[in-house]
Amino acid sequence: MSKILEKEFFSKNVVKIVLEAPEIAKSRKPGHFVIIRIDAKGERIPLTIAWADEKKGTITLVVQKVGVTSAKLSKLNTGDEIMDVVGPLGQATHIEKVGTVLCAGGGVGVAPMLPIVDGLKKAGNRVITILAARSKDLIILEDQMRGISDEVIVMTDDGSYGKQGLVTAGMEEVIHREKVDLCFTIGPAIMMKFASLTTKKYNIPTMASLNTIMVDGTGMCGACRVSVGGKTRFVCVDGPEFDAHQVDFDEMLTRLGAYKDQEFEAYQKYLQTVEA
Amino acid sequence: MENIADYLKAERSQEWRAELRKSMKAKERTSLERVKMLEEDPNVRNKNIIEVNKGLTPEMAIVESHRCLDCPDPTCISGCPVGINIPKFIKKIETKDFLGAAVTLKETNALPAVCGRVCPQEKQCELSCFYTQKLKKSPIAIGHLERFAADWERNSGKMSIPKTEKHNKIKVGVVGSGPSGLAAAGDLAKYGYDVTVFEALHEVGGVLKYGIPEFRLPNELVDIEIETMRQMGIKFHTNFIVGKTASFDDLKAEGFQAFFVGSGAGLPRFMDIPGENLNGIFSSNEYLTRINLMHASNDEYDTPVISGKHVAVIGGGNTAMDSVRTAKRLGAEKAMIIYRRSETEMPARNEEIKHAKEEGIIFMNLHSPTEYYGDEKGRVKQMKVQKMELGEPDASGRRRPIPIESSEFIVDADTVVVSVGVSPNPLIPKALKNLKVTDWGTIVVNPDTMQSSVPEIFAGGDIVRGGATVILAMGDGRKAAAGMHKYIQEKITAN
Ligand SMILES: Cc1cc2nc3c(=O)[nH]c(=O)nc-3n(C[C@H](O)[C@H](O)[C@H](O)COP(=O)(O)OP(=O)(O)OC[C@H]3O[C@@H](n4cnc5c(N)ncnc54)[C@H](O)[C@@H]3O)c2cc1C
Ligand SMILES: Cc1cc2nc3c(=O)[nH]c(=O)nc-3n(C[C@H](O)[C@H](O)[C@H](O)COP(=O)(O)OP(=O)(O)OC[C@H]3O[C@@H](n4cnc5c(N)ncnc54)[C@H](O)[C@@H]3O)c2cc1C
Ligand code: SF4
Ligand code: SF4
Ligand code: FES
Numbered sequence: 100m101s102k103i104l105e106k107e108f109f110s111k112n113v114v115k116i117v118l119e120a121p122e123i124a125k126s127r128k129p130g131h132f133v134i135i136r137i138d139a140k141g142e143r144i145p146l147t148i149a150w151a152d153e154k155k156g157t158i159t160l161v162v163q164k165v166g167v168t169s170a171k172l173s174k175l176n177t178g179d180e181i182m183d184v185v186g187p188l189g190q191a192t193h194i195e196k197v198g199t200v201l202c203a204g205g206g207v208g209v210a211p212m213l214p215i216v217d218g219l220k221k222a223g224n225r226v227i228t229i230l231a232a233r234s235k236d237l238i239i240l241e242d243q244m245r246g247i248s249d250e251v252i253v254m255t256d257d258g259s260y261g262k263q264g265l266v267t268a269g270m271e272e273v274i275h276r277e278k279v280d281l282c283f284t285i286g287p288a289i290m291m292k293f294a295s296l297t298t299k300k301y302n303i304p305t306m307a308s309l310n311t312i313m314v315d316g317t318g319m320c321g322a323c324r325v326s327v328g329g330k331t332r333f334v335c336v337d338g339p340e341f342d343a344h345q346v347d348f349d350e351m352l353t354r355l356g357a358y359k360d361q362e363f364e365a366y367q368k369y370l371q372t373v374e375a
Numbered sequence: 376m377e378n379i380a381d382y383l384k385a386e387r388s389q390e391w392r393a394e395l396r397k398s399m400k401a402k403e404r405t406s407l408e409r410v411k412m413l414e415e416d417p418n419v420r421n422k423n424i425i426e427v428n429k430g431l432t433p434e435m436a437i438v439e440s441h442r443c444l445d446c447p448d449p450t451c452i453s454g455c456p457v458g459i460n461i462p463k464f465i466k467k468i469e470t471k472d473f474l475g476a477a478v479t480l481k482e483t484n485a486l487p488a489v490c491g492r493v494c495p496q497e498k499q500c501e502l503s504c505f506y507t508q509k510l511k512k513s514p515i516a517i518g519h520l521e522r523f524a525a526d527w528e529r530n531s532g533k534m535s536i537p538k539t540e541k542h543n544k545i546k547v548g549v550v551g552s553g554p555s556g557l558a559a560a561g562d563l564a565k566y567g568y569d570v571t572v573f574e575a576l577h578e579v580g581g582v583l584k585y586g587i588p589e590f591r592l593p594n595e596l597v598d599i600e601i602e603t604m605r606q607m608g609i610k611f612h613t614n615f616i617v618g619k620t621a622s623f624d625d626l627k628a629e630g631f632q633a634f635f636v637g638s639g640a641g642l643p644r645f646m647d648i649p650g651e652n653l654n655g656i657f658s659s660n661e662y663l664t665r666i667n668l669m670h671a672s673n674d675e676y677d678t679p680v681i682s683g684k685h686v687a688v689i690g691g692g693n694t695a696m697d698s699v700r701t702a703k704r705l706g707a708e709k710a711m712i713i714y715r716r717s718e719t720e721m722p723a724r725n726e727e728i729k730h731a732k733e734e735g736i737i738f739m740n741l742h743s744p745t746e747y748y749g750d751e752k753g754r755v756k757q758m759k760v761q762k763m764e765l766g767e768p769d770a771s772g773r774r775r776p777i778p779i780e781s782s783e784f785i786v787d788a789d790t791v792v793v794s795v796g797v798s799p800n801p802l803i804p805k806a807l808k809n810l811k812v813t814d815w816g817t818i819v820v821n822p823d824t825m826q827s828s829v830p831e832i833f834a835g836g837d838i839v840r841g842g843a844t845v846i847l848a849m850g851d852g853r854k855a856a857a858g859m860h861k862y863i864q865e866k867i868t869a870n
Contacts, residue, residue, distance in 0.1 A: 122615075122620050122621055123620060125621075126619065126620060126621060126622070126625075136577060140670075140675055140676045140677060141676075141677050142669060142676075142677040142678040142679075143577075143669070143678070167677055168677060182577070183577040183613070183614050184614060185575065185576075185577070185614040185615070185616065185620070186616075186619070186620065187619060187620070188616075188619065314661060314664055314665065314669070314678075315575075315576065315664065317575050317576075317616065317641065317800075317802065318641060318642055318800070318801065318802070319641040319642070319643070319660055319664070319800070320643065320658060320660045320661035320664050321643045321645065321657070321658040321660065321661055322657075322661045324645075324652060325652075326652060331645060331647070331651070331652065336801070336802075350652055353653075353654065353752075353753035354652065354654060354753070356654070356752070356753070357654040357655075357681065357753075357754075358679045358681070361679040361681075362679065365677065365679070
């Protein structure tokens with residue numbers, strides 16, 4: 100059991116949750132994630148540890164409402180308990196000083212990017228962060244990112260805030276302007292695919308943090324498998340970060356859709372019960 | 376070994392046993408027919424998850440117990456990895472002392488209700504029975520009788536809680552709550568230690584919970600055993616991955632003196648053939664976990680599973696049988712086993728193969744998949760399979776399958792479960808750099824004590840054997856508990 104100590108909506112569909120989890124708070128590093136199960140009938144879903152406070156024994160998750168479990172989670176309140184939280188899972192981000200790093204985060208992917216940006220900066224890199232979303236109200240964590248990045252570029256699809264355009268437009272702009280040594284991208288799979296194609300053109304090494312479907316998160320089931328460089332890898336234990344240029348994003352996108360029909364049906368059913 | 380032989384002899388010469396032997400002629404005993412397990416109707420059971428075997432009635436168990444000759448040299452015992460005193464427990468059944476039979480089982484086996492159900496008896500105790508070896512007759516139904524006595528005790532409400540030594544307040548850790556971990560924890564508690572079992576998943580039981588299905592081993596039964604262990608003072612810490620949530624060093628700093636690692640063979644193998652990452656293709660671990668641990672086939676639970684009309688399960692082990700019979704229960708019209716050797720080489724328990732056939736499972740032996748094809752949405756719809764023939768025996772002693780050229784053909788399959796084996800769980804070896812492991816990734820231990828290259832770490836079960844059986848895992852757990860006890864006591868006296 101883990102108690103929710105704080106809860107705050109960043110936007111209509113994105114919520115920040117601070118959980119009591121002292122052991123995880125102590126051992127986690129940037130890039131790690133947890134798997135949670137809300138109640139006895141719930142499913143296990145992976146969520147990145149956006150940040151943690153070792154002294155208070157808390158971890159912070161930033162969750163986007165996309166289906167039943169994330170919606171149920173966003174409905175919980177301070178004081179409520181989550182039945183199971185296990186972690187930290189995955190390999191920590193490999194952070195070293197390389198020079199200039201471009202961090203491209205889309206949507207809720209900005210949250211897991213935060214500790215990475217922080218780590219990169221502390222390691223002595225120049226960090227340029229791009230925050231991208233469909234519209235202004237979906238841009239999250241801008242102030243925090245400004246506090247730790249050398250520069251922040253905001254991109255919105257509809258131009259309601261920052262510059263108009265996709266994340267890749269912002270990336271091209273930076274790449275044309277200065278030498279970029281490394282790129283990180285976290286966001287929807289389709290965004291990471293195009294971010295990766297962009298940096299590939301310029302031969303800039305790029306890491307992507309993959310969000311495949313998971314069950315156990317310990318390497319036991321293979322639900323999370325992806326092809327990287329033609330080899331099958333397990334995201335939960337080998338990742339979640341991989342060389343983006345080697346990832347078969349099309350296969351990953353297909354696999355993310357494996358349960359689309361069931362998820363859609365379950366979500367509609369859930370929405371009805373909530374509204375009723 | 377000598378004292379075990381002496382102990383068995385002393386037990387056997389007790390008056391009640393001697394009397395019992397005389398009460399019926401050996402000829403009469405051997406002329407009795409082996410009891411037949413009561414089973415659910417195959418066409419009813421293949422649509423639900425109720426247990427297939429219904430157990431023996433007391434009358435049946437007593438008749439069967441009469442068959443056992445209480446041999447002077449009970450070879451059956453040497454076939455049991457934990458050395459259950461088989462004739463003693465069977466003779467207790469013959470005297471209608473069913474609870475006494477259960478107590479005898481528990482002298483050496485912490486989970487008799489489980490082993491009576493899932494042990495490959497035909498390769499272990501029953502293979503070594505005098506009936507099989509010398510009389511060339513059906514062996515005593517040792518497994519059925521074991522299950523009977525254990526179930527009787529549980530249903531009587533008089534479950535005995537094993538006695539523990541006075542608490543010595545020394546902390547020991549058990550990593551993993553599968554059969555090896557549970558067996559180690561049970562014995563360590565009996566020695567008086569303060570035992571904590573760490574389990575990565577949200578449920579205790581390892582494969583017994585997430586792997587072996589309800590229709591073969593009801594979860595409730597495992598839970599009851601675990602409750603008994605809680606009453607012995609054993610603590611269970613779920614959602615805790617040793618090496619991740621906390622390191623061995625963290626735990627040592629908290630006072631843990633030694634550890635048993637029973638982290639199992641968790642890593643599923645795939646075949647690396649084209650199309651294997653299509654949707655609808657699972658490892659058996661994923662398929663069974665979704666259904667057994669996450670209850671995906673029950674609408675009240677949130678976890679989804681895909682299970683189609685034409686389900687192909689690749690492999691011939693227990694895991695394959697469990698997957699294919701599960702698929703049938705989830706409504707598959709055609710549930711097929713695709714196995715590259717012949718039935719003789721199948722590693723699954725005989726009973727499971729028999730049950731699968733009765734339930735309408737199709738067996739495509741001597742076939743192997745070579746490629747999968749998907750529909751426009753990326754879901755598997757067909758597979759190419761190749762015919763095989765058997766060549767010379769390989770390292771495993773089984774005849775090697777050889778592909779027959781140009782024998783490929785297409786089979787419709789909208790769900791595929793790949794059940795071609797597992798590799799040792801890499802979590803612990805990854806977390807402990809100085810731990811000696813084999814090229815296969817199994818932990819190297821001293822076979823007498825189960826001690827690893829790191830003195831305070833002992834290991835057993837699938838993480839050492841690479842994939843074996845419940846009872847072998849439990850045997851390892853017990854041996855390791857003894858090894859740990861000795862290690863800790865020596866350390867204490869040295870200080
Ligand atoms: C390592 C990792 C870290 C993640 N970190 C975060 C995070 O910090 N914040 C966040 O909001 N989300 C994160 N995700 C994604 C998050 O797990 C899914 O959004 C969540 O599982 C959806 O569950 P649901 O029941 O609400 O929606 P569902 O109705 O189950 O699914 C909606 C859509 O989400 C995708 N999805 C479904 N199940 C999963 C799953 N288990 N994993 C990933 N995607 C899935 C599918 O494409 C599906 O179409 C992460 C995923 C991974 C693998
Ligand atoms: C589907 C299936 C059917 C089977 N049928 C039979 C059968 O009929 N008869 C038979 O005898 N055998 C059968 N087996 C084999 C048998 O189940 C195994 O040999 C046995 O369970 C091995 O026990 P174990 O204790 O080594 O590990 P497991 O049962 O695998 O348990 C290991 C546990 O450790 C946990 N763990 C791993 N790493 C960590 C960590 N770092 N920290 C905390 N926890 C951790 C895992 O989550 C898991 O719960 C079957 C196996 C499967 C998969
Ligand atoms: S534990 Fe297994 S091998 Fe031993 S007697 Fe029982 S069924 Fe036979
Ligand atoms: S070998 Fe067979 S007949 Fe003899 S004691 Fe054992 S079970 Fe009984
Ligand atoms: S989630 Fe099961 S292996 Fe990665």
